[in-house]
Amino acid sequence: MLDHKKKFELLSYVLLFAAILAMPLFMDDFWLNRIAKYLVYGMLGVAISLSWGYAGILNLGQGLFFGAGAYMLAMSLKLASPTSLNQGADKPVPDFMLWNAEPGAVTDLCCINSGSFLWIPFQSQWFGVAMGLVVPVLLALGLGYAMFAQRISGVFVSIITLATVLLVRLLVIDAQPITNGFNGLTDLGWFTVGGFEFDPYLVQTYYLVAVSLIIVLLLTHWLVNTRAGLILQALRDDANRTSFLGFNIALYQTFFFAVSAGIAGFAGMLYVIAAEFASPTFMDLTFSISMVVWAAVGGRNSLIGACIGAVLINVIAASVSETETFVEAWKAILGFLFVGVVLFMPRGLAGFTGDLVDRLARNGKAKQDLAPGDNAEKA
Amino acid sequence: MTVALLIDGVGVDFGGFKAVDGFSMSIDEGELMVLLGANGAGKTTLMDLISGKTKATEGHIYIDETEITNWAPHRIVQQGLGRKFQIPSVFRELSLRQNMEVAATVHPAVLRNLGSRLPADRVRRIDEVLELVGLDTRQNELAGNLSHGETQWLELGMLIVQNPKIILLDEPTAGMTQAETLKTSRIINDLKGRHTLLVVEHDMSFVREIAHHITVMHLGKFLASGTIAEIETNEDVRRAYLGSGGIK
Numbered sequence: 001m002l003d004h005k006k007k008f009e010l011l012s013y014v015l016l017f018a019a020i021l022a023m024p025l026f027m028d029d030f031w032l033n034r035i036a037k038y039l040v041y042g043m044l045g046v047a048i049s050l051s052w053g054y055a056g057i058l059n060l061g062q063g064l065f066f067g068a069g070a071y072m073l074a075m076s077l078k079l080a081s082p083t084s085l086n087q088g089a090d091k092p093v094p095d096f097m098l099w100n101a102e103p104g105a106v107t108d109l110c111c112i113n114s115g116s117f118l119w120i121p122f123q124s125q126w127f128g129v130a131m132g133l134v135v136p137v138l139l140a141l142g143l144g145y146a147m148f149a150q151r152i153s154g155v156f157v158s159i160i161t162l163a164t165v166l167l168v169r170l171l172v173i174d175a176q177p178i179t180n181g182f183n184g185l186t187d188l189g190w191f192t193v194g195g196f197e198f199d200p201y202l203v204q205t206y207y208l209v210a211v212s213l214i215i216v217l218l219l220t221h222w223l224v225n226t227r228a229g230l231i232l233q234a235l236r237d238d239a240n241r242t243s244f245l246g247f248n249i250a251l252y253q254t255f256f257f258a259v260s261a262g263i264a265g266f267a268g269m270l271y272v273i274a275a276e277f278a279s280p281t282f283m284d285l286t287f288s289i290s291m292v293v294w295a296a297v298g299g300r301n302s303l304i305g306a307c308i309g310a311v312l313i314n315v316i317a318a319s320v321s322e323t324e325t326f327v328e329a330w331k332a333i334l335g336f337l338f339v340g341v342v343l344f345m346p347r348g349l350a351g352f353t354g355d356l357v358d359r360l361a362r363n364g365k366a367k368q369d370l371a372p373g374d375n376a377e378k379a
Numbered sequence: 380m381t382v383a384l385l386i387d388g389v390g391v392d393f394g395g396f397k398a399v400d401g402f403s404m405s406i407d408e409g410e411l412m413v414l415l416g417a418n419g420a421g422k423t424t425l426m427d428l429i430s431g432k433t434k435a436t437e438g439h440i441y442i443d444e445t446e447i448t449n450w451a452p453h454r455i456v457q458q459g460l461g462r463k464f465q466i467p468s469v470f471r472e473l474s475l476r477q478n479m480e481v482a483a484t485v486h487p488a489v490l491r492n493l494g495s496r497l498p499a500d501r502v503r504r505i506d507e508v509l510e511l512v513g514l515d516t517r518q519n520e521l522a523g524n525l526s527h528g529e530t531q532w533l534e535l536g537m538l539i540v541q542n543p544k545i546i547l548l549d550e551p552t553a554g555m556t557q558a559e560t561l562k563t564s565r566i567i568n569d570l571k572g573r574h575t576l577l578v579v580e581h582d583m584s585f586v587r588e589i590a591h592h593i594t595v596m597h598l599g600k601f602l603a604s605g606t607i608a609e610i611e612t613n614e615d616v617r618r619a620y621l622g623s624g625g626i627k
Contacts, residue, residue, distance in 0.1 A: 227484065228492035230473070234481045237470040244430065244464075245541060246456035246487045255489045 004361045005354070012304055013217070020210045029201040036200075036209040036274045038314040043213050043267040044291045045310030046220055046303050051260035052299035053294070054224055055253060056236035060158045060166030060266050062291050065136035067282035069265030071172070072135055074278035075119060076128025080189030092123065095187065096180040115178040124171065125192065129269065136265030137258050144257035146251040153239070162285065169283035184279025191273045200274050209270050213307070216263055220303050223259065232256055293334070297341045298348050305350025312349075313337075381443075383408040383575040384545050389428055389438030390599070391449075398424040400599040401438065406545075411567070411576040413586050415610070416596035417484075417620065422579045423465060425596070426547050429577075430462045431455045442545060457487065461543030467548045468532040471523035474566040475514055475533060478522050479505045482537035502542055512566060514610050535566055546570065548578045564588040565613040595619070 023035055044066060051057045078084060084092040087107055098114050105112050109119050121127045143164060146159055173181050190197040198205045223229055233247050235242040243249050272278050281287065289308070298309015313334070321330040345352045384406045390415050391399050399421040406412045416422050427433035429440055431452040433587070440448045456462075470478050484492065485499045497505075509515040512532040517525075522533060531551060538546055551567065552560045560582065567589050570576060580586050586593070593610045595602040597619045603610060610616055 226493050226495050227480070227497070228489050230477055231481055231484065231492060234470045234473060234478075236390075237472050238468055241464075241468045241470065242481070243452045243483070244456060244462050245482055245537070246453050248451075248453045248487065249485075252489055 004357065005132075007306075008354070008357045013221075016217075016304060016308065017214055019058060020213065021207075023210070024203045024206060026307035029203075032203065033208045033274060034318060035311075035315075036206045037271065038311045038318075039209050039213045040267050040271045040274065041291075041294065041310040041314050042307040043216055043270070044343075045294050045298055045306035045308075046213075046216055046269065047260045047263040048291050048295035049298075049300050049303045049306035050224070050263070051257055052295060053302070053306065054110055054229065054230055055256040055260075056153075056234065057253060057257055057260075058155075058158045058292070059161045059257070059260070060288055060292065061161030062260075063146070063283045063288035064161070064168055064267040065140060065261040065264035066167040066287075067168070067172070067278070067280075068136045068139060068167075068270070069132040069268030069280055070272045070278040071179070071268075072122075072132035072265075073125075073128045073191075073269040074185040074272045075122040076125045077188035077191060077272065078185045079119065079123050080125065080192070081187050082189070084188055084189075093118070094180070094185075094346060096183070097177065099175060113177045115175065118178060131267050132269040133262055134267075136261040140258040140261030141254060144254035145250065148253040148257075151250075162288070165283050165288055166285060169280050172283065173280050179280075182280060184277055186277045186279075188276050190274070198273055200276055205274060209274060212266070212270055216266065217303060217307060220259075220263070224303070228252070228255075235294050250357025293338050297338065298350055299352075301369060302354075305348055307348060381408050382406070382441075383410075383443065384429070384577065385439075385441040386425075386429070387439045387441070389425070389435050389440060391424060391428060391433055392436045392617065397599050399428060402596070402599065402601050403438075404594050404601065404604065406577060408544075408574055408575055409572045411571050411578065411589060411591055413590040413593045414577060414579045414596060415581075415586070415593055416602075419598075420596040421599040422596055423549055424599075426549055426577075426579065429455075430460060430547060453487065456541075456543070459544035460547065461538045461541050461545070463531075463534050463538055463549060463551060464546040465553060467527070467529055467534050469522045469525075469533050469537065471521065473522060474519050475509070475522055475525075476505070476518040478533060479509065479518075479536055479540055483540040501540070504542075508536045510537045511539070511569065513562065528555045531555065531559075531563065532566070535563070539570065543574065545575045545577070548576065548580075550579055550581065551580055552580065560585055561588075 020039065024032060027035060044062065048059070048062060051059050053125060078094050079092040083095045087093050091108050093107055093109060093112060097116055098107065101107065101112050109116050115140070145158060152160065172179050190199055192198070198208060231242065232252055235247070235252055239249050268282065294310035294313050295306040297313060298307065299305030317330060317334065320326045320333070326333070341348060382405045386402060386404050388401050388403050389399060390397055390401050392619050402425060409449070414425070424433060428435050434449045438448070439446055442458050442460060445458060447458055470481065473481070474526055480497060483497060483505055485498065485501065486492070506515070509518055512535055514529065514533060514536065522530070525533060535551065547583050552563050555563060567576070567578070578589065590607060592604065593607060594604045595610060595616050602619055603613045603616050605613065
């Protein structure tokens, strides 16, 4: 039984990777850029599946970590944009800071406003990249340990994460002098590695996202198959029993919560590279809820299922919502789709196809078992 | 003989109601002690206090020489305690073997478990114990598919591979048929000597199979202690049990 399941899993990974890597053969630049963004959403699906499906932590504020990653890299790329460099290459200042500067203020990051010094280290792009991982992970470690050490679980975790993302969203909007508030960070420079500029509409940029997704999928797949991953699933099953086997469950939950946050932060950075902006909408409630819907439709207990769910829904959304008949109806369709999946396929597409493979394998086996009998009759 | 588990004047106050009240006892290393008492005598609460599930409001508990009073459960386990719950609790969505693998983990820390294999001696031990509890042929099935009795044995098996110094068993034969009870008493007799055991049990025929010593609790307090014969003839115990028809 286990055998054909493993084979099917392997096959689906190979097919997905092949499809992702072959995409540039069939798509123009415009669609390729779109697909890159959807692959980023696929990565968010993986993050949700890891925390919700494997750790049993329904995080309704995953946008917090996505947003944190996005803003960190966007700050670096903002400083690298031509408009910011107008002041001279050695002292870039973001345009929105100049517009809002008090008369006579020094046009330098050190002191153009009271918070602008925070931007100074972001002149290094790699500092931005590092922070894009470090900040979400640290946030998750703090928030996670605060919750899990108190044995907070289930719906209360969802409420706390949801409240946190909304709170941070408000703070970001409110800190207009250093975040550009509602408008977010736009007019960004390109992500640059060794002199190569990742123009979002280049096929190389697509591959940067695609390969990143493949690596994330492989790493998370490895992680849930380690002994720690097994213990995590035990914990989701029966936290009490796990703790009475000597495991500090708060540390396990915090660890996987932080890994999930790190993946979301990474996704946020890739999104900034592909979409060329960061905005408080990343921390909107609807976005965080959407991620959960993608994972639920794809199958939260399957990393690859949640990933495919996210990509698929967004591809469908993009094509359908641009058809005139469906522009208005699309949101309702998505809602019905979610309700339908929850009612009829509680384990999502992945669970559904898994069952299908099971049934086919069983039928195949039944036929094999029958075959010798047929021969005997003939003899 | 050295004392493995020492309970010294332990009690818990649930807002005025003392479920366990100044209770003391000690168990020697390798001994099997049965804890007897009517419903509501505080037996399960005492186990909760020992294993850290409930915080004591008075008294002290020691494993060997180390005081473990009110530690977090996982730390008490790391100190050498294992517990089987009254309602069997296993990981229902994992296979039997995976259940055992979780229990057989050597180091509990996250980062120590980023490999996928157990040491060879642990793997061998899992095989042995699965055979001991008679579940070796079903190790790839999901634990959720087991019958009630089999679930109890799986949980016992998990305790055995976990290899704690002290094992607490809360009604290990609850809901079992006679044949299943017999098999369970064989498993438990096999543990005697290698582990220190504290067993809560009502079924006297089962108690006769396994016990050296019995301690009786009544209304949260220590009532009597002794061999089976002594307890069966003890006047205090008879009086305490009159309402529930005496010991059968």
